[in-house]
Amino acid sequence: MRSYLPDFDLQVPDSLGEALALLTQELGQYRPFAGGTDLMVLLNAGLLPAARFLDLSRCQELRGIQETSTHLSFGALTTFTEVRDCKAVHQHFPNLVKSARLTGALAIQNRGTLGGNIANASPAADTPPSLLAYGTEVELISLRGTRRVAYEAFHQGYKKMDLAPDELLQRIIIPKPLGRTFHFYRKVGTRQAQAISKICLAACARIENGTVAEFRIGLGSVAPVPARARNAEAVILGKPLEALPIEEAQLALLADISPIDDIRSSAHYRRVVSQKVLGQMLRELSQSSF
């Protein structure tokens, strides 16, 4: 433990209302603390400035997966294990199951939360690409009320979010894909398990009359934030499955990403391999039987 704990504080409100009141009363003073699987790592490593945390674990309002005819709504404190174990998620969002299964190992999945994965704002997080591919919205709450934001607009820059100091991420809401859909998720990590991603690509396409009618690609670890691949998507959208312009999309992808060299990989590898993974996904899409 490389942090001096007396410099830190952790409040444990008993309800969401109490948590929001604390956030509002002492604006900008608290950092929300969910499963702790990221913050405790930083605390152990002595990488956090002295801080006051707000432990949300007793806010029951932030738990649970709710299903409607059109959507699945996840409380921000839904753990990766709960995502893995939920039948409706398997049925509608197979990419999300894969991304939850590949987040750390089981001990992490039992504690880490979907909301924490989003609000920690790491570009290498494993669930955001899936959430982007599924057209997710996030619901934010404060004493002022609630508002919904398209998840693709939530991350505004490296570790910058559309989240006011008095707001908490309350729910993650994903529309169930309609019609015939194609799902693809690939995490290229530093090893087969217990890995941080070097590249992550999730995609979801809706196929109508043999053409790509709706298409979203979410990317991780190749930009300062989890990002949509809008340029690549645009090349593919509306095209017939038997004639997808794969190489053109791979070229267009370069405008969607801005990879860097770091201790886990190189910009070159990230660039080339994200193009190759895109190509693999599009070949699978073109060969899918609809």
Place this chain on the structure above:
Amino acid sequence: MADLALTLNVNGKSHTVRVHPLARLLDILREELKLTGTKEGCGEGECGACSILMNGQVVNSCLIPAAQAQGAEIITVEGLAEGEKLSPLQAAFLTHNAAQCGFCTPGMLIAAQDLLNRCPNPDENQVRDGLSGNLCRCTGYVKILDAVKVAAQEGSSR
């Protein structure tokens, strides 16, 4: 910052300790309760040496702040045997040489116990997946996989 009066049930015994709310459960087990079987290998939830069962789930005790363990039921490696009698997993680890240096063993046993609790007859891939959060540097995992499979077979044949 006021300390927290933390009440835990560890291996069937209740304890109350006064600690900082961000104190790591790992340190509380090792230093306050003198249960040194649980190990620190990395302090970042990567190696699994500090694995314990908390309310029936495997967790990394180095990543659990005291405040989130309030009232929890905890099983550590010290809680696996019944007196002198080794658990089936412990016995299988012993006979199959699944413990070499032994430092990953407490966490590995906890993860394996969690796996068998959820999935009494795992195939090899399920065992590999179930133990993938526990790093071992001595065995190449072969003998550990063997031990878990044998313990599972013995468990299901009883």
Place this chain on the structure above:
Amino acid sequence: MIGAPAIRKEGRAKVLGSTCYTDDMSAEGALHGATVRSQIPRGILKGIHFGEGIPWNEFVIVTAADIPGKNRVASIVHDQPFLVGIGEEITHPEQPVVLLAHGDRQLLVKARKAVRLEVEELPAVLDLQSSLDLTQVIYGTNNLLKEIHIRKGEPDSVWSQAAHVIEGEYRTGAQEQMYLEPNAMLAVTERGDPNAQVTVYGSLQCPYYVHGALKQLFDLPDDQVRVIALEMGGAFGGKEDYPSVIAGHAALLSWKSGKPVKLVYDREEDLVCTTKRHPSRTRIKTAFDTEGKFLALEIDFVLDGGAYATMSPVVLSRGALHSTSVYCCPNVHIHARAAATNTPPSGAFRGFGAPQSLFAMERHMDVCATQMGMDPVELRRKNFLKIGDSTATGQIIQENLDLGGLMDRVLKEIGYHDKQKAFAAHNATDDPIKRGVAFSVFMHGCGFTGSGEATMASVAGVEGLADGSVSVLAASTEMGQGKNTVFSQIVAEALKLPVDMVNTAIVDTKYVPNSGPTVGSRTTMIVGKLLEDAAYGLKQSLIQHGFLKEPYSPEAFKEAVQKAHARLGSIKSYAQFHKQPHIVWDDASYRGDAYPTFSWACYAAEIAVDTVTFEVKVEDFVAAQEVGRVVNPVLAAGQIEGGVAQGIGWGLWEDVVSNQGRMVNNQMTNYIIPTSADLPRIRVIFLENPHPAGPGGAKGIGELPMDGPAPALLNALQNALGPLRLDEVPMTPERLLTRYEEVYGG
């Protein structure tokens, strides 16, 4: 008992979680220690400043000025200071400068950050080439920690006449041992002439190395320093030499404070400052005749030793002596150098230089086979050492060696020939997964290099205890490899007793003799042999004194020991290593018998590489070795499986990323060792050919499995992807992509 799968002696405590590792020990009133490090690769220490806001008067503070004896770590070369003093040179970024101790571990964290060092920076040498180029002279006169030449025949007379001359350059990176238990020490000292006493408990491989280091540090005689090796959570060479530094630091803090001091590294500190496997560069030039038989070999082998010599001279020696692998060549010149850089010193790691040079040679064999249009199997077969052949040092092979048979056995086991055909067909399809199968053949010298064992003259013994059982007295430590069990088996076999009548004594320098360091694949073979002799001595002594008659039952033996103990008080028997007259070695010319014998092996790997991501999956692995005789088949297999796992990690993933001489991926999250999901089921085959130098015919096995995997994997990658520039480990996906693009374009 030799050959039986006896249960690990300390296994029960390990599965119960009751084993006491160093950090599990509690000592009344103990303080915690911390180390302030230099942070710059090279410079002069000008001053030490203690920042505001810390109650410094509560702290124990130790600097170089507090050292009672000599401020040098006793090692092969006494060049490394325990602490850098003011006015002295800083030579790497993790050099200890100030030691702190306090009862509150938390406050210590804050205090360490508040110490500021005033330094005058000097230009640093951060890589091997800069060191060889002498961009700065940072060590001695030529930056060399050690230089060796090995010569046989006249290679220069051959090049012009050879049918093929093939050159290659190969590199290997640093590798972290990543024992699961980070380094830890507990020191308890008493000051006061003439009864001063320094006692250290710790996680350490070599109690007498630490003992020697503490004697010199405190200027105390033998009996006033005591080292107790506790259970170790792995070591792999990583706790061979650096524990001398940590033990010294803990003892200095204890000495100054008068209290016990525990110094436990967290993972980040352990990774950033302790020793790693030496990075290497090997250049090989080979000449073959038209048939593919070796005519000449020229090897230029260079290691990056870091800032101090530590184990570099002997790591270099072992690397050089293994650099020709298992081949016979009439004309050889090996030039080996260990060069200094301003990085934390490299040190011992399983294999000790041999994995580096064997990687180069075993890769080079496949490169040569490709270039000459030959089958790598047949190229090797033509050149294998056999009985009567001589190695590069002129050592004559005395064993009835059948490397071809060993190789064929492995190739059959993995289905080499069928798979080669099937994969060639598969790899011609547009499946992005390409498959390959290949192998390496290699050896590992058992025991110390050259005259090392004779010089050290180790002693080990056995003791009959009051209860009639037998205790093993040796300074060899248990790090998980199984020495408690194997020693007990060897002694039980010699005395014809059940293994539960023999146990190993606590490794405490006050009670056990210096059986040498626990390194170099020497514990079973060298120390085990001493124990076998000592056990015979004990038996003879019991017989001579009339306590025992042959033949005897275990019960009769027990009674004999009980009676002898009651009558004599103590009954011990020791044996000492003596130079064997038929083993001849000249250290000056590097000629003669480099090792008493070798263990021999062939490893084969089947891999699948995804050409979308360049991730490599090891699908199958067969490890076959001839190790004399297997003392405990279950423990021995465990050694091989674990060593292969480390070898696979080194070959594919384990990359130390440095910046300004510092490791920057010093976390388990970012230094990638294999998980259970990354490895195949490693298949182990033992072939036995008992050797007279070891107990019951056993040879060493501990390091051997580290040598073979890396070249086998990269050879398999060549089989899958064609002749890329597969010249470096770890061959990470990033490096593999680059090399793939060199041949197939971007």
